């Protein structure tokens with residue numbers, strides 16, 4: 001598979017976090033210098049993506065404006081303008097919108113099958129079925145090849161797969177750098193899916209103060225921490241640059257969400273409902289497991305590990321994804337999941353929720369770390385794990 005594009009989110013917001021006001025006219029938060037910098041980002045990109053909401057609200061052209069920057073693109077052997085792309089679930093886009101009618105670059109519309117066929121005359125319509133866990137770790141069991149009913153358990157996981165498929169298609173079209181220019185729904189989804197690599201945020205000294213207006217970000221889990229990499233000033237606009245943490249990576253987030261979804265398959269139980277995936281850096285899933293799989297006393301990590309030959313050389317490259325911290329003490333089976341992992345060559349564990357002291361004081365993270373295994377916690381996804389465990393006393397999402 002071609003490597004996915006580097007994804008840069010760019011937005012301009014008011015001091016109180018809005019992308020626009022609630023009126024029909026577009027609010028310009030950037031000043032001239034800031035628009036010039038955004039133009040440079042466009043010129044550096046292979047494709048620019050906005051949501052259908054922005055196409056409808058702003059009627060944008062999404063073109064590189066500066067003749068000098070266009071010349072530089074041509075001199076570098078690139079097309080004069082980047083590809084334009086949009087995403088829509090309902091297909092309500094006007095073929096006369098400037099997105100379609102301006103510029104010679106390819107225009108791509110990503111949509112579920114059947115909703116955007118009417119745009120085929122003005123754009124390349126790429127259909128991507130709604131993603132319901134049909135692919136990867138949670139969708140197919142690498143060991144048994146077993147089928148399961150499609151189910152999206154963790155918040156945002158179906159959307160994350162759908163957007164991942166959009167990125168894969170863009171990659172296949174030669175896109176290495178993608179500039180996402182909004183709006184709020186799209187920015188939120190890229191960050192929630194763990195698919196954004198960088199964020200550039202211009203903050204204007206303006207207060208919108210109207211809760212009906214669209215926000216830059218709203219209501220996501222945001223699993224990859226952001227690091228501030230730059231602070232600039234363009235007149236009275238503050239420009240903030242962030243980069244997403246290397247760990248968890250986008251693939252880590254995806255596999256951990258797969259593990260979280262797997263907990264939905266656990267039979268009713270008075271203990272934790274947990275899912276686990278053993279995955280490789282190239283995206284291969286070696287095995288999956290969930291609590292109570294096979295034997296009602298089985299733990300998720302144990303069930304997954306039992307499906308891989310202990311001498312499988314790929315285990316040295318593998319990561320154990322578990323929705324819950326691997327246990328360090330247990331009554332039902334002789335070995336804890338932490339012991340089983342330590343007896344395997346698996347060197348990396350990615351988990352969402354530290355085990356609360358309901359039954360025992362779990363020391364999985366401490367033992368694994370002390371033994372030199374890399375442990376990455378993704379607390380932003382812990383609420384989804386708690387949601388699967390509200391049958392336990394005191395557990396709330």
Ligand SMILES: NC(=O)C1=CN([C@@H]2O[C@H](COP(=O)(O)OP(=O)(O)OC[C@H]3O[C@@H](n4cnc5c(N)ncnc54)[C@H](OP(=O)(O)O)[C@@H]3O)[C@@H](O)[C@H]2O)C=CC1
Pocket residue numbers: 010011012013018019020026027029050051052053054055057058087088089090091092111159162163181182183184185186187189214
């Ligand atoms: N200040 C700034 O930097 C910017 C401001 N803006 C402002 O933001 C506002 C628009 O933002 P917003 O309303 O959040 O809309 P978005 O531009 O984020 O578009 C949202 C729409 O995109 C489609 N979409 C989103 N995710 C998916 C998905 N996973 N699968 C399929 N389709 C998807 C849907 O289209 P559909 O409804 O067709 O199904 C959805 O309604 C406008 O007011 C605009 O002016 C926009 C960009 C930049």
Ligand SMILES: Nc1c(N[C@@H]2O[C@H](COP(=O)(O)O)[C@@H](O)[C@H]2O)[nH]c(=O)[nH]c1=O
Pocket residue numbers: 011012026027028029030034035038050054055058059060061062063181182
């Ligand atoms: N309002 C706003 C932005 N809006 C973005 O610019 C797009 C308009 O593109 P075009 O028609 O090519 O000029 C619009 O759809 C949205 O993505 N961008 C910013 O940097 N700052 C701003 O204040």
